[in-house]
Amino acid sequence: MKEQIRIMDLEKVLDVITGGRVIGSRDAAGKNPFVVTKSSNIPGKAITETPGLVVGDPDHPIKKIAVMMTLTESAIELAGASGVDAMVAHHPVADAASSGGVLLRTYLELYNLAVLELHEAFHGLHPGIAYLHGHDASFADIKYSNIPGNILFVGKPVQEVKTLGDMLSRLDTFMDLETEVRLLENEKQIRNCENIEETTVCTRGIILEGNPENSVNKVMHIFPHTGFTPVHMERALSQHPGVDTVLATISRVFPDHGLVKKAKQLGLNFVVGNSHALEIMENGLPLARAISMLLPDLEVVIFKERMTSIPINSFGGSKIQAYARLMAEKYLVK
Ligand SMILES: [Fe+2]
Ligand SMILES: [Fe+2]
Secondary structure, eight states: OOOOOBHHHHHHHHHHHTTSOSOSSGGGGGGOTTOOEEOOSOTTOOEEOOSEEEESOTTOBOSEEEEESSOOHHHHHHHHHTTOOEEEESSOOOTTTTTTTSOHHHHHHHTTOEEEEOSTTTTTSOOHHHHHTTBOOOEEESSGGGOTTOOEEEEOBOTTOOBHHHHHHHHHHHTTHHHHHHHHHHHHHHTTOTTOEEHHHHTOOEEEESOTTSBOSOEEEEOGGGOOOHHHHHHHHHHSTTOOEEEEEESOOOTTSHHHHHHHHTTOEEEEEEEGGGHIIIIIHHHHHHHHHHSTTSEEEEEOOOOEEOOGGGSSOHHHHHHHHHHIIIIIOO
């Protein structure tokens, strides 16, 4: 007979994966360096990450779990309706923000769902993001120029990556972009709308400085949202001679940004790789796989988001369009 798996076993597995970064109890939370409060200093909007169990009973048996990037009301509804017992979210969970504006606890208890989170405690455990982009990240600094979180990787390209073009085609292949493009093309046809945009397709990797045939010998991998500046780029280049390519991932910059101008000025290629929307591939799937390997009797599913942009006049069918117009005219626009 299979042994029953409980929430506490899942907590233990997350602790094993992270080498002991999960909080043991609420009391210990204050001493755990991975319990981090994130705040932009917008009143009332700070959130504290607590790696491990957020809502749920540790003794509760589980058969099926869902791994996802961000907990949302859609995720909760999908989990409830598809027999999921526990959800593991990478991004920190917050009351109401993660649960459609209502209380996490009452909503999740109604559906008999547990939620665990694992964010900063999961970061830095594997070199996958560099690997997917085709370099070895042999140098890593997680607080470049003494700015915590300002991450800089420098690496040599893997054997198959000789040019900027190789780098992007490697990424497209790993991300299975072809499937996403086909899905979008089909959706456009089905919805009879040419102007639908989808995140993974419209944020696919791109060269902002340089040509596909330019060779890649050493990569400076940056994450623009973490505070990397043109001054840092110049400094990093002097510290890592031979760098010829700047790679920006997770967040990106657009062609007129100072980082791109600086790269051009320094004679460097500038490539934009995966956006944050693909972290489910970079971090989500490896996390799900690790859990599945450690708890092979557990059914593991991935919750994948697919965000689309649809012009207002093409959204929904004619009935709902008439409904929206009626509500807006009669009650909202006075
Ligand atoms: Fe992350
Ligand atoms: Fe993330």
